[in-house]
Amino acid sequence: MNHILELSYLIASITFILGLKLLGNPATARKGNLIAAFGMTLAIFATIFLYTKNGEHLHNLGFIFGGIAVGTVVGWIAAKRVQMTAMPEMVSLFNGMGGACAMLISLIEFQHISHEMSAIALDGNIGKLTGTLVTILAGLVIGSVSFAGSIVAWGKLSGRVKDFSFPFQQYISIAMLAVIVYLSYDVAGLKSEEFIAEFYLLLVISLVYGVFFVMPIGGADMPVVISLLNSFTGVAAACGGFLYDNKVMLIGGVLVGSAGTILTIVMCNAMNRSLLNVIIGNFGGGSSGNAPASSGVQGTIKEVKASDAAILMRYAKKVIIVPGYGLAVAQAQHVVHELEELLEKEGVEVKYAIHPVAGRMPGHMNVLLAESNVSYDKLVEMEEINPEFTTTDVVLVVGANDVVNPAAKTDPSSPIYGMPILEVENASNVIVNKRSMKAGYAGIENELFYRPKTSMLFGDAKKALTELVNEIKSL
8 A cells, every 4th residue: 555655646746746847838837737736636535545554544534525625615616706806815815725734734743742742851852853843843933924924915915904014123023033943942952841832932923923024015026925925835835744754745845835936036036126125125015006106207198099099009010018917907808819819910910028027926917818818929028028119119008007117227216226127118109008197006106108109098908998999990
């Protein structure tokens, strides 16, 4: 049985690696997700039916299958009902549940060995439990921070929680981190007879630290925070793999942790900022988008009607569409795909410019457009598309703001200065669709809107694009 179990774990581990590889390409992402899901299913049922300890199989199968059934139903319904605009919140929530699982594993395993720890504390021989204790404590702390931080991130993304900070908050957070390290050392070394109380105090402080960790971080930095918390959950799951000597759990956790870390670095590079600056800088505060316009922005707004925009795009040779969160809010991805097909029938070359941090999470725009069957080869990343703007007749910006703001290159006083952007201002004509002139997710005004080559097409994205499609059809 053990040989079959190990073989099942090996197959599951291979599917995780293969699935992650396939997720790197939008064309194969769905297949990769299904392959990895198959591997996880195999690992779960192999553990249930093949795992033995002291010659006995797992007990309480009713509770196990009940939990699987409830989780499957809840997850399926949530995934089917979630709107694309709420996808980042769901990712944060599900990631938080992963951190909570790692936290609960540590709590349960600590209870299992607490009596043994009491006996060892009397004779001072803690060597044989040190590794186990360190793993339990690491899973507890990292899992708790991931759980609490992900719940706060979910609240901020859904608008239920606002950015919050107060004087000396960073110093208090550093102090809490120091206390976490001290308590972990104290419990792992059984330095105090009150190690059980210290363990639960460590749990509480870790949860509070998770809240303090995410609470002051501004909305524009949430893609980075989501990636970072995802890596935390992976590391916490890997601790569970060490704890149970479960290779597939270890490999899965390492893959998630490493992928989350790499993605975090990519997000930071996309904003030209260090991770430390994201965590302590509070960039993007005021994520509601109601921040006052910058006093340095001057000029006049030029509004364009759908009929004029239609003529401009219909007789263009090349059009680039820049999707943003406003496109997702309006659920206009199908209309923009219709616009693309209509223009191509008229001989217009159409591409989509994708910024790494467009939307509320990494890859948000890619998934949104894939949902409307936009061809993957039309989704062009920032580094590749930027040189093409100089040869583009019309750029249509739909619901994007901060990722096309020239202030990132021209205004050293701007909070986004130095962030790589889509250089849409280099095109012959720029049409920006927005509901209003409110500031973007980073809470700052966009000087692009006041440029002579820019025209504003106001209104809900779905309605405005539908009018644009109808006008082109009538030409």
